[in-house]
Amino acid sequence: MDRLSTNLIASQARISVGNLYQFYPNKDAILCDLLRRWQEQTVEVLNDLDARFAKGIQPEECIDGILRALGCNTALNSPGYWNLRAALERSPELSQFSHEQHEPIRDRITGLYEACAMPVQDTKAGGVGMLRSQVTMACLYTLSQTATGDRQEEILERSRQILMTAFDL
16 A cells, blocks of 8 residues: 555546545545445445344354355455555554444444354453454455355355354354
């Protein structure tokens, strides 16, 4: 992301740098807006899952639903998203913003797991709850790095197995 400049962003967006600066004061503001938009879209997908799960669902179906809705959604779970996240985490000024944007996502996923009778415990206090949250994120990251098709189905199945183990199912 260090090589990313407002000139490059403007060029890719096919607008002038002057027009870009009418909306964003700097590159960091653009990156923050991208993460904020991603967070809103992700919460929307998780809300849809929550509505679906409200009818009662088995833990295995919950894991599959989360992995498919987030992990296989290339608009939400792309290598570009993970690169953006890493870039924000490296910046002392933007790291806190990144954590604030990811906290509602983590909380929503935790809520979905708990609604499916899979107690997560406190993900902020460490221990098993944090481990389960981190395992979920690792599975999503791996899916983002895998092309669609047979290989992705294999990674999806392995991710399911890993999460089932993490939840003692």
